[in-house]
Amino acid sequence: MSAAVLERAGVRAEEFRAAMAALAAPVTVVTCYDGFGTARGLTASAVSSLSLDPPLFLVCLDKGSSSHDALAGADAFCVNLLGPGDEALAMKFAGRPDRRFDGVPLAGSARAPELADVALRLVCEHHEAVDAGDHTILIGRVTAVEGAGTDGAGPAPAPAPAGGLVWHQRGFAHARPAARPAD
DSSP states (O other): OOHHHHHHTTOOHHHHHHHHHTSOEEOEEEEEEOTTSOEEEEEEOOEEEEETTTTEEEEEEETTSTTHHHHHHOSEEEEEEOOTTOHHHHHHHHSOGGGTTTTOOBOSOSSSOOBTTSSEEEEEEEEEEEEETTEEEEEEEEEEEEETTOOSSSOOOOOOTTOEEEEETTEEEEEOOOOOOOO
């Protein structure tokens, strides 16, 4: 949302940004092949499951991103969920577009580039792209769940207790499962 629209609504842009910084969000790298077969991708934290039946996942893409058009128009994309220790990978995909895949090992998908060394991958086929202010909401139908603890067939087990990489208060943090209270 632009600063002018926010201010007309009675909310200053910096006030909204500060409020959103308090909301912890998962850190992912979203990848696809563009129309020329070139791997494209970016770091995204505005992501969420959307539906169980059918299995849908959403990614919010900044329209100003150099990878926006490739991702919004791709037939398939991969959401690579990052974990503790993947901070450099997240920063790499937030950096120079022409260097994002340099030295990054890929797994063997022909539909979308899958990062080999991540905890979990959601392979999606394009379901819908929705215009939403200065972002596009990219909705994908999940066709495969792959990575640590999965075999790509049947229900995937819960992620390993190492936790996830999150963006919180404008920096990286590690999410870990909380201890369950005794019954």
